[in-house]
Structures are given as C-alpha cells and as structure tokens.
Amino acid sequence: MQWWKKFPWRRLLALVLVIAVALVVAVNQVRGETMYVKVDSSSPDAVIQSSTDFFDAEPLGKLAMNDEVELLDKKDGEYVLIRAKIGDKEVEGWVKSLVLSKEPMRVESRVSESAGSKNSAQASKGLNAAIEKEMREGSPEMNTALKRIDDYEASRNKLMGGDAKDPDASVQNQHVRDFATNGKLK
Amino acid sequence: MQKNKRNVWAARLMLATIVFAVSGCALFEKVKATVSALEDSKVADNYEPSEQYYIGRGVSAVIVDKYPPVEVKDQTSEKQITYINEMACFIEAASKRVTRSAVKLGDYTSRSYDEQQHVYNLVLFKGIQVGLLQTDDVTAFATPGGFLWISMGAVNMCENEDELAAIIAHELAHIILDHGMANYRTAYKGEIFSSTLSETWFSGDGLGANFGRLVTTFAEDAFKGYNPEQEFEADNWGTRAMAESGYAPDAMVKMLQRVEAYEKAHDVDPEDYLAHHPPIGDRIKAVQDLIKKENLKGNPNTMTPEGVTARNTRFAETFK
Numbered sequence: 001m002q003w004w005k006k007f008p009w010r011r012l013l014a015l016v017l018v019i020a021v022a023l024v025v026a027v028n029q030v031r032g033e034t035m036y037v038k039v040d041s042s043s044p045d046a047v048i049q050s051s052t053d054f055f056d057a058e059p060l061g062k063l064a065m066n067d068e069v070e071l072l073d074k075k076d077g078e079y080v081l082i083r084a085k086i087g088d089k090e091v092e093g094w095v096k097s098l099v100l101s102k103e104p105m106r107v108e109s110r111v112s113e114s115a116g117s118k119n120s121a122q123a124s125k126g127l128n129a130a131i132e133k134e135m136r137e138g139s140p141e142m143n144t145a146l147k148r149i150d151d152y153e154a155s156r157n158k159l160m161g162g163d164a165k166d167p168d169a170s171v172q173n174q175h176v177r178d179f180a181t182n183g184k185l186k
Numbered sequence: 187m188q189k190n191k192r193n194v195w196a197a198r199l200m201l202a203t204i205v206f207a208v209s210g211c212a213l214f215e216k217v218k219a220t221v222s223a224l225e226d227s228k229v230a231d232n233y234e235p236s237e238q239y240y241i242g243r244g245v246s247a248v249i250v251d252k253y254p255p256v257e258v259k260d261q262t263s264e265k266q267i268t269y270i271n272e273m274a275c276f277i278e279a280a281s282k283r284v285t286r287s288a289v290k291l292g293d294y295t296s297r298s299y300d301e302q303q304h305v306y307n308l309v310l311f312k313g314i315q316v317g318l319l320q321t322d323d324v325t326a327f328a329t330p331g332g333f334l335w336i337s338m339g340a341v342n343m344c345e346n347e348d349e350l351a352a353i354i355a356h357e358l359a360h361i362i363l364d365h366g367m368a369n370y371r372t373a374y375k376g377e378i379f380s381s382t383l384s385e386t387w388f389s390g391d392g393l394g395a396n397f398g399r400l401v402t403t404f405a406e407d408a409f410k411g412y413n414p415e416q417e418f419e420a421d422n423w424g425t426r427a428m429a430e431s432g433y434a435p436d437a438m439v440k441m442l443q444r445v446e447a448y449e450k451a452h453d454v455d456p457e458d459y460l461a462h463h464p465p466i467g468d469r470i471k472a473v474q475d476l477i478k479k480e481n482l483k484g485n486p487n488t489m490t491p492e493g494v495t496a497r498n499t500r501f502a503e504t505f506k
C-alpha cells in the first residue's frame with residue numbers, strides 16, 4: 001500500500017482550515033477600524049499625543065483633514081488610541097475621538113446643481129474656499145473685509161504657529177503650555 | 187419612525203413661525219420661501235467643521251468691517267495678540283472636562299435634546315482664534331468655527347488677568363455651546379434672508395451672493411446679542427471653565443460687576459440691548475449661586491500670591 005493512501009489527508013485539510021480561520025481572526029483583531037480626520041492640520045486637536053494629558057504630552061505627529069487613521073482598541077476619556085502613517089513611519093498615539101469621522105469629509109461643493117436657490121442649506125453645504133472666492137468676486141465690500149481677516153489669520157498663525165500659511169499646531173500647543181507654566185496655572 | 191420625524195419637523199416649523207412672528211424681524215425681508223428649504227434645513231445641523239470655519243470667516247469679515255481690528259504692526263500688538271490667543275487656547279484645553287450638558291448648566295438653559303447632542307459633536311476646524319477690536323466700546327463676539335473678537339474697551343475694563351479670562355471663558359462658551367448656529371437655525375430655519383446691508387453688498391442669485399447674505403444676516407444677529415438663556419448658560423460654563431483652568435471663579439462676578447457699572451455710566455439703550463440680555467444683576471446672582479452651590483473655590487495651587495502676581499504682572503505689561 002502506497003504511503004499516500006495511509007496519509008491522513010482529511011486531518012491535514014482540517015488543520016489547514018483551522019489555521020486559516022485563526023489567521024483571519026488574528027489579522028482582523030490587529031487591524032482596527034479606519035477613520036478619517038475632521039480638522040485642519042493647524043488645529044491643536046490634529047496633533048497625535050504621547051499621552052492623554054494635554055499639558056504633559058509629547059507631540060508624535062500631525063494629522064490633516066481626511067487623513068486615514070486606524071482606530072485601536074483603547075480609550076481614555078475623550079481620547080482614543082490610533083495608528084497613523086506620518087511621512088514614512090507608523091505612529092501610535094492619542095487623539096480626541098471627536099476629531100475622527102467614519103466617513104471622509106466632503107470638501108467639494110455640494111451645491112452646483114442648485115445654483116440660484118436661496119436656501120441656506122444649499123448655499124452653505126459644501127461651503128469651502130471656492131464659494132468664498134465667488135462671494136468675494138461679487139462684492140468689493142466683502143472682499144475688502146475678508147482681506148482684513150486674511151491678514152489677521154496670517155499674523156496670528158505666524159505668532160502662534162511659526163508660519164503665516166502653514167502654522168504648526170505642536171508649536172502652538174507649546175505656547176499654550178508655556179503660558180500656563182509662566183502664569184503658575186499648572 | 188419616518189412619520190414621527192416629520193411630525194417633529196412640522197412642530198419645529200410652527201415654532202419657528204411663531205418665533206419669527208413674535209420677534210417681528212421687520213428688518214429682514216425674506217428672499218424666498220420654499221417648502222424644500224425646511225426639509226433641507228435639517229442638514230444645517232450637520233455642518234462640517236470646515237464649513238463652520240468658512241461661515242466664521244464671513245461673519246468675522248462683517249464684524250471687522252464695523253469694528254476695525256487691532257493690526258499686528260509692532261511689538262506691542264504682537265504681544266497682545268499672542269497673549270490673548272494663548273489665554274483662549276489654554277482655557278479651551280484646560281476646560282475639556284467641563285460639562286456641555288444643558289441639564290448640568292443650570293436652571294436657565296433651554297437647549298433641546300437634539301441641540302445637546304449636536305453640541306457634543308462640535309469640533310473646531312482650526313481651533314480657537316482670537317482677534318482684538320480697536321473700539322473703546324465694551325463688546326465681544328464669538329462666531330461659528332472658533333473666531334472670537336474682543337474689544338480693547340473690554341480688555342481695558344479688566345483690572346487683571348483673571349477678569350480678562352472671565353470674558354474669554356464666557357465668549358468661548360458661546361462657541362463651544364454653539365449658540366450662534368442655534369439662533370440661526372431657530373430664527374431662519376435654514377433659509378436665507380436679506381437685510382439692507384446684505385443687499386448693498388450682494389446682488390444676483392449666485393451661490394457666492396447667497397453665501398454672502400447668509401453670513402451678513404448671521405453677523406447682524408450677532409450684533410443684537412444672544413438670548414437670555416444663552417447668556418446664563420455661557421456665564422455658567424465660563425465660571426466652571428475658570429475653576430477648571432486655575433483662574434479665580436469669582437473673577438466672573440467682578441467682570442460682570444464692571445459691565446454693570448459700564449452700562450450705568452454709558453446709558454446703554456435698553457430697547458436695543460435689554461431685549462436680548464437678561465438684567466446684569468440676575469446674571470451676577472446666578473454666578474454667585476453657582477459658585478456657592480458647586481463650591482467653586484479655585485485651585486489652591488494656582489491661587490498662591492506668586493501665581494496671582496505672575497499673572498497680574500504679565501497682564502499689566504501686555505496691556506497697560
């Protein structure tokens with residue numbers, strides 16, 4: 001009798017199946033739910049923190065709107081543990097659950113098909129830089145007024161985040177920690 | 187379920203009609219009413235953080251058109267803008283644990299369950315941004331999306347850092363508890379209204395013009411102020427935030443007493459002002475009651491003589 005006739009093929013098959021199922025389960029447990037970031041990279045809440053205490057935490061990386069993050073199975077109050085790709089490295093740290101969404105944010109205009117309707121839900125959904133630009137082009141008064149806001153935001157960003165256009169939220173958070181320390185508020 | 191929801195919205199439409207009729211907004215001419223506007227206005231609860239930010243920019247533009255801002259042009263203004271932004275971001279960061287529940291914010295609040303849920307989900311796209319206004323009037327504005335505007339008159343009214351923190355904490359509350367958007371939803375039900383100002387600035391039916399009408403009307407509402415419940419709610423949240431961030435909670439009382447004195451000295455037009463603000467004496471009493479009831483003494487580690495001196499010195503160096 002040849003050996004392959006004695007070989008327990010059924011048992012091997014069962015073993016392979018069990019291993020496959022175990023692997024699938026294990027992989028699913030390791031990979032958490034994918035979530036998307038709701039806020040701009042200049043938001044203090046866009047910084048991935050080493051701990052859930054704002055005043056003691058170290059910045060580990062900076063997220064931007066619609067960045068994908070992986071939700072890990074750990075919570076601490078309003079914070080959740082996440083894994084995200086920052087540059088070419090993977091970072092694990094804490095962010096507020098509030099800044100994450102199950103769906104990506106829609107940045108494109110959602111209103112083009114309803115032009116002319118005077119309904120704020122339509123005029124406002126998909127509010128973005130493009131609609132603001134259109135508003136400015138149609139009104140010299142609003143354009144002048146918004147230039148003041150541009151100037152204000154640029155100087156404020158420079159003072160708090162080190163750059164007029166792309167302020168660094170980690171730098172801003174350090175300002176805030178120093179403010180607390182110097183005022184003996186901590 | 188679906189029908190139930192419709193009934194709720196029908197009730198809200200009736201309520202909005204009553205509010206509109208009672209408030210007699212003769213100033214505003216309704217551009218166009220559509221049934222679908224009401225349906226779509228449900229969506230107004232779901233502004234994304236970035237959209238609130240763009241509304242805030244537009245509303246802020248109307249504010250600085252009326253009250254020119256302090257421009258950053260020298261060391262003094264740099265110091266002032268940095269200081270006030272650091273303070274507001276600090277209070278915001280430190281007060282994360284302060285409740286956003288209307289139930290816990292005192293007897294004066296009237297937020298609905300839906301509005302409460304909405305507040306819990308509110309997140310700011312770029313965080314808090316504070317600007318100073320040149321005017322000597324005592325005034326302050328908070329917009330959706332995290333913009334906060336404080337007049338130099340209001341800053342100069344304060345005797346020390348803790349009192350300025352009280353103004354910031356109160357205004358921050360209007361943003362965090364989403365009072366501006368709540369008012370817009372109630373008053374206009376998601377429709378766009380035009381006013382004299384918006385018709386001077388915008389013409390035509392384009393999206394840009396409609397967005398302009400929206401932010402202009404919003405800003406004009408902000409000039410009128412919040413309703414009494416919202417003022418009590420903001421005082422309540424602000425006082426808790428003061429305690430949480432290490433400032434003296436009773437600085438809120440002192441700040442309100444200064445506003446009271448200012449109102450008396452400047453003969454603030456009651457019709458214009460008191461229609462939207464509860465008597466300041468009632469607000470002072472509500473804060474005093476809260477401090478007593480919740481035993482909000484302030485943090486002994488931060489209320490040391492050295493702490494008080496450090497804060498008052500830097501406040502004086504920045505603004506006096």
Ligand SMILES: [Zn+2]
Pocket residue numbers: 356360412416417420
């Ligand atoms: Zn207020």
